[in-house]
Amino acid sequence: MSDPESTTTVTASAHEDSTAGMEPHGQNQDAKPVDIKEETEKLSNLTLQIWPPSQRTREAVIKRLVETLSTPSVLSKRYGTIPEEEAAAVAKSIEDEAFTVADASFSPGSDGIEILQLYSKEISKRMLDTVKARAGEAASPAAPSASAAVDSSAPPTGSAGGEEVSSSVEEEA
Numbered sequence: 001m002s003d004p005e006s007t008t009t010v011t012a013s014a015h016e017d018s019t020a021g022m023e024p025h026g027q028n029q030d031a032k033p034v035d036i037k038e039e040t041e042k043l044s045n046l047t048l049q050i051w052p053p054s055q056r057t058r059e060a061v062i063k064r065l066v067e068t069l070s071t072p073s074v075l076s077k078r079y080g081t082i083p084e085e086e087a088a089a090v091a092k093s094i095e096d097e098a099f100t101v102a103d104a105s106f107s108p109g110s111d112g113i114e115i116l117q118l119y120s121k122e123i124s125k126r127m128l129d130t131v132k133a134r135a136g137e138a139a140s141p142a143a144p145s146a147s148a149a150v151d152s153s154a155p156p157t158g159s160a161g162g163e164e165v166s167s168s169v170e171e172e173a
Contacts, residue, residue, distance in 0.1 A: 051112030052103060053119075058095060065091035065127060079131035080138065090130055098122035 053061075068075060069087035082090060102119035106112070 049112070051106055051110075051115045051119075052099075053116075058099065061123065062088075062091045062095050065094060065123070068127070069131070075127075075131060079135040082131070082134065094123060094126040094130065098126055 066084065066087045069082045069090060070084040071081065081087075098119055101122050102115050105118055106115045
């Protein structure tokens, strides 16, 4: 067996005899040997930065928010859609506010996962608050007449409200 401390070398042209003429197009047959131990050390020093998100990621979040707010979805079935131009402005505002809240909670020593979760929760919360408020504003001017229409079209249920309706009808007769 081999010594675990030894360095293993792999070449890109291994098994040349058995695969002659079968290499994928563009593969370099004169590739330099790869030192597995050296590559492992390089990768172990690799750090993945989760926070802050790149500008490209933030733009993708905004684009997805616009899509969610302005196209038919589960959310729009309940609260309605927002015109795309307005959705773009709202989405930018939602993302900016969520980023500001999350970034204020970030500490350089953390791994960023908790902050990313906070960012995501803030976006979701603000999006829901926005569509609820917008749906409430749309319903507010028509709320009294809409609720009256609902009440007047509802069949009597035998509850106290239904008895009051029945008694008032009897008094009028």
